[in-house]
Amino acid sequence: QVQLQQWGAGLLKPSETLSLTCAVYGGSFTNYYWHWIRQPPGKGLEWIGETNHGGSTKYNPSLKSRVTISGDTSRNQFSLKVNSVTAADTAVYYCARGRYGDYPYWGQGTLVTVSS
């Protein structure tokens, strides 16, 4: 059974860098695409971007200038970095496996709060 377990700092100050990692258990890291999705409190879902085992990436145009998604095939993990965070980046961040909007597997979610 595929499981995604994620972790990272939950409280940041404005201008700091958000950093989250997602580990994949019970399945292959190769041949799949790995995504980050976020949800501001009380709001809807927003796609952040994706990577695959080959290192290719796609990002949401609205976040592209501040986001980096990378994978570590040796550890079956992938990571998210968002630079220069503001209060608008406060959200629950999810990692997920899938493609084109099809996400059968999700991490448990991490609440990241940006506050001075």
Add this chain to the structure above:
Amino acid sequence: QSVLTQPPSASGTPGQRVTISCSGSSSNIGSNYVYWYQQLPGTAPKLLIYRNDQRPSGVPDRFSGSKSGTSASLAISGLRSEDEADYYCATWDDGLSGVVFGGGTKLTVL
């Protein structure tokens, strides 16, 4: 402002049938598969419908999906109290080269 448009709320009584719509354009719903998610409070979204009208194993057949042109719908028949949740549609957008979600519909079982 979400790329895909959903009604913010929907409601029904136990046993009723409700439908939730998702409207897009030719660059997203019109040319790609649609996916539906159910999100209970405090939990990660759960895939409910994939490839427009397919149910993953374990999803009751009370849930069904359809797509026509640039719109899609999720139908829930035999409404139950445990169906009270937020529902999201999702698809790929060829113009944005990314995944887009609807704004979500909060379903209340009266």
